[in-house]
Amino acid sequence: MKTKHIALALVLLAVAAAASFFAPSARAEDATLSSTNSSNPISYSTEGATEGGYQVSPLDHLMVVVFKEPEMSQEYSVSSSGTISFPLLDEVKVAGLTPQAVGKKLQELLEKDYMVHPNVQVTIKTFRARTVSVLGEVQHPGAFEITGDKPMAVAEAISKAGGFTTTAKRWAVTIKRKNSPQSIVFDYDKWSKDSKKYVDVYLQDGDVINVPQTVL
Secondary structure, eight states: OHHHHHHHHHHHHHHHHHHHHHHHHHHHHHHHHHHHHOOOOOOOOOTTOOTTSOOOOTTOEEEEEETTOTTTOEEEEOOTTSEEEETTTEEEEOTTSOHHHHHHHHHHHHHHHTOSSOOEEEEEEEOOOOEEEEEESBSSOEEEEOOTTSOOBHHHHHHHTTOBOTTBOGGGEEEEOTTOSSEEEEOHHHHHHOTTTSOOOBOOTTOEEEEOBOOO
16 A cells, blocks of 8 residues: 555656746747737837937027036037037037937047046027928918927927918828938828827928818
């Protein structure tokens, strides 16, 4: 009788050992299948949107403050090529960066060869004039200025132009961007019904919005 009990115990121990041996492999396989079968969510990009705030543009004026360095703390004008002339560093490319990113870049460049733990703060003192044009089937066609550090979207530009006329082809608004051969098509009707799914288009300096007329 004791022999049977011992044999049964040995069998149970063998089964338990085998289960523990194969369990990690099974978990790894499950993780691989989960990773392989997971579908990437659709992301809706916003043309010209600025992540993290306003991006510095040529002809902007920056106020740079370097802690305990009054000679460096002054106003700097961004050249047409997008650079500023900074003490010790010569020409530094800043266009396309946020003010915070410009400060970090200057800080890293100064710390690399010239200073120990510099503290650099950058703000926009004046913005260069940025305009977009709204043409076609709107109440007041014309050019409109993008003011401050917030981007303007198509819906706001159309609102500034007085809104659509009764014959506007609202679902086929086009945005022509300079230096780009293709136009962006914006369906205002879809966006107005579901602005979470259909993102508005953020505008860049010099963009031309055209609202075509419906065929009667």
